Amino acid sequence: MDISAREAEVLDLVGAHLSNAEIAARLCISVRTVESHVSSLLRKLEVPDRRALARRAPEPAGAAPSPAPVLPAPLTSFVGRASERAELAELIKTNRQVTAVGPGGVGKTRLSLTVAARAAGEYADGVWFADLVPVTDPGLVATAVAGAVGLGEEPGRDLTESVAAALADRHALLVLDNCEHVLDGVALFTERLLAACPRVTVLATSRARLMVPFERVYTVPPLSLSADGGSDAVALFMERAAAAGRPLDPALRDQVASVCERLDGMALAIELAAARCSTLGLDGIAAALSHPLRMLTGGSRADERHRSVRGALDWSHALLEPADRALLRRVSVFVAPFTAAAAAEVAGDEEGIVADGLARLAEQSLLVVTASPGGTGYRALETIRQYGMERLSEADELAVTRSRHVRWCLDRADGLAVAREGWRAGFDAVADDLRAALTWAADRPERRAEAYRLARCLAELTFTRNLIGESQERYEQAAALAGDAAAAPMLRQAAAVAGCRMRGDDMYRLQRAAADAARRSGDLAGAACDLAVAAANACRFSGKFVRELPPEETDALITRARELAGGDAAAEAAVALAEAGRALTEVGAEEGLDDAVQATIARAERAVELARRTGDPLAESAALDTLTCALSWAGDTFAAAGTARRRIALLSSAPETPAGTHELIEALGEAAEAGIGIGDLPGARRWARRLAEHPLLAEVGHRATGWLLVADALAGDVEDVLTGGVRFLDAWQRAGRPARSVLGPPAAAVAMTHALRGDLDASREWSAVLGRLDDSPGNTRGYGAVFDALPLLHHGQAAEALERLAPEPGEVWQWVTWIWLHWYVALRAEAAVLAGSPDARDRVAGARAVVAGNPVAGAVVERAGALLDGDREALPALAAAFDAAGCRYQSARTLVLAGGAHASRGAATLRDLGLAPMAPAPAPPEG
Template identity: 80%
Template sequence: MVAGADISPREAEVLRLVGAHLSNAEIAARLVISVRTVESHVSSLLRKLGVPDRRALARRAPEPAGAAPSQPAAVLPAPLTSFVGRLRERAELAGMIKACRQVTAVGPGGVGKTRLALAVAAEAAGEYSDGAWFVDLVPVADPGMIATAVAGALGLGEQPGRDMTESVVAALADRHALLVLDNCEQVVNGVALFLERLLATCPRVTVLVTSRARLMVPFERVYEVPPLSLPVAGESDAVALFMERAAAVGRPLDPPPRDQIAAICERLDGMALAIELAAARYPMLGLDGITAALSHPLRMLTGGSRADQRHRSVRAALDWSHALLEPADRALLRRVSVFAAPFTAAAAAEVAGSEEGLVADGLARLAAQSLLVVTASPGGTEYRALETIRQYGMERLAEAGELVDARSRHLRWCLAEAAGLAVVRADWRARFDLVADDLRAALAWAADRPEQRTDACDLARRLAELTFTRNLTGESQRRYEQAAALTTDPADGASKLRQAAAVAGCRTIGDDMYRLRRAAAEAARGSGDGAGAAADLATAAVIAFRFSTTFVRLPPREEVLALITEARELAGDDPAAQAAVALAEAAVLTDAFGAAQGPPGNAVPETIARAGHAVELARRTGDPLAESAALDALTGAQSWAGDTFAAAATARRRITLLSSSPPISPAGTHELIDALGMVTEACLGAGDVPGARRWARRLADHPSLAEVGHRATCRLLMVDALAGNVDEVLTGSVRFLDAWRRAGRPARSLLRPAVAAVAMVHGLRDEHDARREWQEVLDQLGTPTGHTYGYGAVFDAMLLLHRGQASEALERMTPEPGQVWKWVAWIWHHWYVALRTEAAVLAGSPDARDRLAEARTIVAGNPVATALVERAGALLVGDQEGLLATTDAFDAAGCRYQSARTMVLAGGDHAERGAAALADLGFAPIAPIAPFRHPR
């Protein structure tokens, strides 16, 4: 009993529980009596003990005998599921409530505001002597009932002469407590007024509010609750939540396919509710089913175990937020939902069909309701709706019958933006990236609507041009083809198909180049342009020859010859068509195509004559691209004639021609890329290794090859391998292999020399496992004749000679150069001859001297091959001075490996310096060879 008071046993029990900081409801449950009875007992105790409020009453409660001091109360809902992650957010919010007396955690519905607030309050409760108290305002629709809800949570009843706000303020006046007011968005104004009075009167009370909208009061400190973190360096709260909730419904993911889960979480914008609902569907749908269902997330993301109806589906959560909006803001939300990417107020005004000032105010209100995300950018303030909110807005747009109008305004806005992007500025790429998704979305909608076909065609063309400039060549090709399909003008369609073919050329997809040029011919024929059709057919035939290594299925020779015949019939006296036909005759009617496809074609002199004629006709047209293509045919003819230096000179001539005409178009870019590849090979074949490396570097860095790193680096790998640039080969091979795998491991023959070169370098480093891996890649690419007698023989011979296996190297190169030169081709002919000569000398071949004399004649003028042959001659006669003289030649030619090898071959002190040089380059020691013998 409390001294001096007439308190009944039941009142004593109530007093003891009040002292333990239990609410009226908890006391009623503990004593198995009604809440009204508890309230009656509390009122009686207040009167009998003469105390003003429940807090003072609790102080009069006796401590149990031997009991420890009571702990601060934490009257918080017990979570039914574990709290996952958010370590940074918990720390930030906890720090804010320590520093500020009123903090509002804001965010869209389902982001996880309540769970975060509860976790922070539970951790912080011990720091408040009077504990932490939770007030759920979901049921409260009347702002005047906020104090009543708070009083109910605190266990306060009405007191005579006081309204409920006064009762709450009096009860908390000297308390040190944390008050959590949850879900305040529907009564924001009432909460603001209540807290202004509470905080002014209760200096030791801290209030943590959760809401979809800010209170907009001066004493408020706002914490924006972000979505769950998405994967960065393998860590992700979103993935962890999905996995835990999926395991909770009986389907643990073991081993967890994190990449697939991460993709799902990213599509859900890291929204906690959406992720929980998706994970709950895992037993029924699996990850593939969830991914497919996310095309309609609002339909899929339903259910869940939450008692709160607002959180039983994402749609319900959005319905709750939508109902709180004014009609004008609802209209604005649904209209801006057509934007697929962040947008400005000016853009929103155009699409919404309203004044920018009014729209800016509306956007601010939507952002205040956590329905839009606001970010600052160099171009000004930008707004973005999370994907589920955007799709919800689109549904509302359709329901309102405004979808077509809003989409049409969005399409017109996109066309204007695309036109503006045609003016290249320093920030061009950033500006394109900001609107690219909107351009794509507008095009996807318009392409299926006949009345929008003209605008859709225009947007597809502009997007094709923009994505090409942005180096998104795969998309550029698709957009050109889409524009060709949308146009109603066959001539325009033919033009766009030619552009698509050129982009396919930049992507080194010969099959598409050939298909698209033939399609362009059909379109040109349909428009009555016979000359244009002739040029397209002839160009398709040329593609089958010029770019045969980029084909998956090369067309039959008979089919290609038929194209040339048809082109002749259609060309008439049109100069461009005649030039195209002449090029086809020069390129296709050659031993090159014949050797690959059937019986040999024309003799070499006639091939060179045809190519020269094609060059002359192309020059007359004034089209540098046509002339460059004809020069390419001449380069090929000269190489097949065995005139290595003429071929190199013609290849350089192409570069000069194209450099005077900047390649701003797909066709120009494709021609330059091909010319860079050809001049690299031409310089390499002629022994100009520094020049070859310079052109190969420019090719590897070309932005249009960003999607095809294996294609970009293949020639540079060849050059660096022959030069002995180990670090460059190892670095470049990583880019090559990664890009090749990402591209689906294409079996392109043009990649084979690069792979063989990398395999050789690993062999020269005694890295057997790595060499084996690259040999496996080479096997996947196939082993054509060129590997047997061309680059394959050259790289294999270099490795065998390094290992001291001269006889094996000579056997690898058994065929005479005159027998295999067309197989070896102009790039490798001099290298083959020179290395074969060295192998013959080191193997002690009886005809080494004859081979040496023949080799000097063949490679004359080639600095690298000449140095190799002269080194072999010095070895044959024991001329150490002549041998060492070749080191200067190799150094000047940019062949560091051969320079170091020469010193090793010289023996003695020279061998030690050579071995050290090889080690510095990154090569393994050369196998022991017989010491150098001075001539007698």
């Protein structure tokens, strides 16, 4: 066994229970590369699945180290607080959620980080840290935590669900810092997280408790103030003064204690004072502090939460030159790190002058210097930033400075919208400022136009950044800020984003809201389009809905749309599509089925033609989708496949908007299905791979890789199925194990592959997954019969396979039309021949007529005919036909059935594929 160094790294991380996406991020390689390494390890270590592979990961020498805590690296030493550390550490051992509460500047964050770092070894999956300072909306708490944990959004669920799924089986400590401004959001997020993650503990810091029943509050006290050697406040002051270049004589401890007492033992205030000791001296500090403290006592601006910190900051602020004071308060509008150039725009001064001022503020510990792709960056600690905002308001500069900040944000957003490179990092760097500026502007009627622009830009940028939950929210916010004429387009885009998220009910609601906005603005044709699209989507995407729409509701939408259309070409095309979709839902197994299907096809063709005339590729794609479905109901597999491919070609020139992306994702899935249905396995894999690699689906492998798994399984690419199955199952479990019938075929394909390998335990496990995904007749009568029959035939159980395929295709037509019809009738014919059924010849003849033109199903039927005639000499040529069609498994099976020397070659290929030996070829029929 020769395991490479990279494979060894992957094996270690599999043993640590990391997902493929997490391993890829850790090793800076692609998910696809990780999948390849996992597949190679499965083969080399001869283990059946990822769980067994994790057990083969080597144990580290000595005691197993815990994962390194994901915590900010402290820049200064932590001083004192021995009793507080012990108390807080004990609390997080015995409580699931602990909140460290105290006023700003008391030292909640440093204490919590110290306790978390020392407790990291007690958590098998380590410690995670999320700073909530930049979060301005309680609804975005989950976004901040997801970023800290390294997760992206997944269509079909919100980010809270994503985080809960990622941490569901983890033993970890999550530190949520600075919660006071988003208490409601933190409380809701924490409650949902702890309910779903039984071995996760949350340690929060906040100026106020969360006020939830499961919370254990720990009040962080000020630093101890006694003058003896046990005073933590004195020790901190002495240590920080020495670091600033002014070591103090121990004899001055009493004077230091007096200063610390006047600062109420607040850690931030003590640190700020000690930092000035090198220039002011201890006596100067004592003198400078007298006025601010008197000013804060009983004044109208006194605030118990800020009293001590404000005292220290007022003192520090008093030492600044007037220009630096102005700069400090003006840059306090930034919630994320900013550059000197950005500060100059917002402060309204020359960049050189501003750069000098920022350097002076950083030297006085009022700004933190940070690394920034755009140059040297600066950041104000939150308490200092809030202090600056108060000063900004007192100076009557809040509106003008905020306005400049809004304009700066709009310029950044416009630049990101047209950027070709580096825009993702650029967006991440300014996203929190964009959100903050929008929050401020949205509350002011005079800034409504700018707020609308910001909301629209944020909607577009977050969609491209794959933050589609926020994108939908921002499109809706933009619509609320816009007039009715501009609101309708925003609501249409919001509806499309909801479709990408698998939120059919939202999609329907927003499309109808767009119709209302269009009607109010006088755009009756636009309203007609929206109503018709809402009706059409209810038919096309019914699987995305939670609420089942009554048929009469859809009919009413179509009727109203027809009334409002007024001869407009786009509206008439949309109405025609809705009518075709509605007719398609009425097609059933009752009398007159053929007539109903043909009428529906005619309606769909008319919808396609009307849409084509409008020149709108998305409208035409939607109509082609409905036509594809109508053709599939008619059993015209090749016409349906051709129509599906037309959609892909059409969408290649479509705009990269939410609506275009929604259509493309659906079209790629349909094209992959089409390839499977007509036996074009290379084409199916090509479209399926494009779908699997779509960035919007990067974190939802169960949805992204489904059709690729099916195509690989039917082709006999066992290694790809095993690798893809691991990703599929991992993503499905992280998604909360949703039950969706569209996920049934991939699970059935993996179960079949394990059955072909002879691994019945793994096959049963996947069959159990299949049962949870889909218990519809499509499983029992359609694709399920196909995937069950293949291993039965492989293992020589032809009679059982024939029984599994017993229903006539006409009896189960709803479940085998479209992609499974050819596979069903071909395998049924082969099972009849191998089982010695008296009607085998009739079944072969009937199957030939159905599958004509399908290279895989056709070869299966011809193989059955050759076996029926005892013409084994024809089989090698059929094996070559299977090879040409990209179906190695059926090629090897054909050679085994041919017998003789061919059988040896076929058996060797099966071994190379990783499959179990096939049952011996049956004796030729007598006579």
